[in-house]
Amino acid sequence: MFKWNEGSQSAQAAILERPAVTASESIEKQTQAIINDVIANGDNALLEFAKKFDKREQPRLRVPSEEIAQSEDLLEPSLKQAIDLAYSNIKAFHQQQQPVSKKIETAPGVVCELKFEAIDAIGLYVPGGSAPLPSSVLMQGVCAQLSGATTVVLATPVNGNERIHPAILYAAKLCGITTIIESGGAGVIAAMAYGTESVPKVNKVFGPGNSYVTMAKQLLSQSVPGFAIDMPAGPSEVMVIADERANPAFIAADLLSQAEHGRDSQVLLVCNSEEIIALTQQQIELQLEALSRADIARAALENSALILVDDMGQAFDVSAKYGPEHLILQIDQADQYVGLVKNAGSVFVGDYTPESAGDYASGTNHVLPTYGYSKVYSSLNLMDFYRTYTVQSITPSGLVNLSKAILPLADAEGLDAHANAVKVRLENL
C-alpha cells in the first residue's frame, strides 16, 4: 500500500509510472521484411506466413460466404443470444453518434458547411490466440456498419487445423461483414494497406494485436499516403476509486478482471480506507484460486498499486494524473462524482457497473486509449469511421465584402496571387 500523502512528489510520480513499452529494433526489422514480402508477393506471402507462423497445412485466405451464413447454426443458443444482446446495445449507443452536417452563413453571401463522409474502405483486425474474441468484432464492426463504409475487411488468424470460431463469424454476419480473411499478424495489416489479389486495399485499419501488428500499423501509417490507423496501442489498465463503504469482493473482482488480460496489464486501487485496501488484498487472494488465468493475473498484479488517499477529491486528482483506460467508481452516490473525472477512457459508475459490462455489452466501445493516451486520444467512436470536410459557397457580393479581409491579409503574408484571385473576380463584376 502506498500512502499518497506520505510519498514525495517523485515517489508519487513513480507509483503512477507505466513500465516502458519499447519495440525492439529486431521487431521493426522483421516487420518491415514482412511488409516488403507482401508488397512483392501479395497473396502468396500471406499463404506462406499462414504455413510458417500459424502452422496451417492448407491455408486459405477468403472465408466462403456459406460459412458465414451458416455460422449461427454452430453456436450455443446462449452464446448466440449473448452476441445478439451485445450487438443490440452497442448499436443503440453508436447509432446516436451519427454526425449531422452543419451549415451557417458566416457573413452575408458567405455560406460555409461542415460535412461528413464515411471513410470508404475499412480494415478490422481481430487477434487470435487462446480464445475467440467476438466482442472485438462487434466493437469495430458495428461502427463500420453504421458508417456505411463501402468496403469492410475483417482479418483474423487461424491456428493449425482449426476453423474460425462461429462466434466470430456470427458477430461479423450481424455487422454485415462479407469479406473475412483468415490471416493474421503484420502480413495481413500490410495486405490491407496495399491490397493484394484477395485482400482489398483499405484506408484505415482498426483493432488490437501483438507487437508485430502494432509495429506494422505504425510503419504503414507513416509510409502509405491515405492510410491511417485507429490509435496507439498499449497494455490494458484499470483504476478503481473506492470509498470506505465499498465492497472489497467487488473491488477485487474488478482488479482481477483487468489483471487476467495479460501479464503487462496495470491495475490500480485508489481508496480512502486502509481497512478496505487490506480486505481487498484478502479478496484478491481468495478469488485468484478459482481463476483459470491466475498465473497471468498474478504476474499483472506485480505491477499493481494500492494507493491510500485522504479523500475522494485527492483520489480524482490521482486519477487525472494517471489517465486510466478504465475508471471504476465504487463510491457512495457515485454519479455525483462523474464531473470530477478527467483523462479517462471509459468510466464505470457505481457498485453494480463492473468493467466487464463495458467490455461486452453495456453499449459503450471497449476500444479505449491506454498508456496515458487518454489525456489526448478519444475512446473509439463512430466519428473514427468518418472524415470531416468543408464546403463554402460565396456570392459575388459576398466576395466583395470578404475582400476586405482577404486582400489586407494576403498583402501582409506577401501572397500576391492569393489577392489576385479575388481581384480578377471583382474586376469582372
Added chain:
Amino acid sequence: MFKWNEGSQSAQAAILERPAVTASESIEKQTQAIINDVIANGDNALLEFAKKFDKREQPRLRVPSEEIAQSEDLLEPSLKQAIDLAYSNIKAFHQQQQPVSKKIETAPGVVCELKFEAIDAIGLYVPGGSAPLPSSVLMQGVCAQLSGATTVVLATPVNGNERIHPAILYAAKLCGITTIIESGGAGVIAAMAYGTESVPKVNKVFGPGNSYVTMAKQLLSQSVPGFAIDMPAGPSEVMVIADERANPAFIAADLLSQAEHGRDSQVLLVCNSEEIIALTQQQIELQLEALSRADIARAALENSALILVDDMGQAFDVSAKYGPEHLILQIDQADQYVGLVKNAGSVFVGDYTPESAGDYASGTNHVLPTYGYSKVYSSLNLMDFYRTYTVQSITPSGLVNLSKAILPLADAEGLDAHANAVKVRLENL
C-alpha cells in the same frame, strides 16, 4: 494537356501521382539530436538554437504581456479590420461545431453516455519565414479558444533583430492566447512535448512547419505517451474542376494562388473543354508576370497537370482518385455538383469562391489533409481540440439483465475473472 480517355490506366495513375516526399535519415538524426538537447538543457537549448539558427543576438523566449496587449496599436487599421473580420467568420463557423454529450438507456437500467472534454494543454506552431502568418494563428487559435483548453502555447520563430509581427500578436490576442514563445523549429516542438522552464508541456501540437518541425512532430508523437499531433504534413494542393463556360482568368488565378505557396505545391485543372484549357495556359503566363513570387509559382507549375475529360462525371471521378486538399468547382450551377465530391479537404463552390477566401476569411479552416490523406483524415475542426470518452451506469436489475450477454461472452473468450466480476455482484443481491 493530358487527355484522360486516351491515357492508359497506368498513365492516368501517373498523372495523379504526387512526388515522393521522404525525409532523409540526416534530417531524422539532426532532429533527434535537437530533441535530446531540449530534454537535457531545456530553455538553454532553445536560446542556443535561436542564436544559431535564427541569428538572434539577444534571444528571449516569452513575449511580455504588454507587447501582446499593445500589438493592435502598431497595426495598419485595414489589417486590423481584416483580422477582426476573419476572426469573426472563423469563430462563427467553428462555434457551431461545439460537441454535445449524448446519453441513452441502451437496455433497462443501463445508461451510457458519450462525453467530451477539451484537451487540457494545446501547442500551436506558426512557422516564420519571409512573411508573418496571422491567418495560421487564427485557424488554430480560434479552435483552442472555443474548446476552453486550460493551457494554450503559441510558438513562432523570429529572425535576427526582428520582432514578432504585430499581426501575429494581435491575432493571438483575439484568440485569448497569453503564452507566446519566440522560438521555432524542432526545438520548440520538443519543448512543448516535454515542457521546459519557460514552455509549458502540452498534450497536442498543431500547425505546419519545415521538414525538421514535421519530423519532430512525428518522432515525439511516437515516443512521448499522452502527446499527439494534428495530422500528417504534405505539400499544398489545389484541383480546379471547370466546365466550358468557366472564366480562364479565374481558373489561372486560382491555380497560381496555390502555386505561389511553394515549389512543391501541386496544381491540377480538370476540364471538359480544350479551348478553356488553352486559354487558361495563356492566362497563367499573363498573370505570372505581375507576381512577386513568380519563380516559386513557375517551379510549382512544373508539377502541374491540365487534364481533359469528357464530362463533369468523369471530372469528379478523377478528383475522388486524387483526393485534393482544395477542390474548386467553376461549373455552371456548381452547387448541384457538391454531392459528387469525395475525398476533398475543402470545397469551393462556384465562380466567385476562390481558394483564398477559405485560406483567410470565409470561416472554414485552412488546415487541411493533403498528399492523399483527404481519403482518411479530416479537415481541422473543433473536435480535434476535444477528446471523447464514455460513462456507463448500471442498476442492479440492469446488471442482472446484462449478465445474459456478459457471462456467455466471457466464457467464450475464456476470461473467468470477467465473468466473476458480474457473479460476485449478482450473489450479493
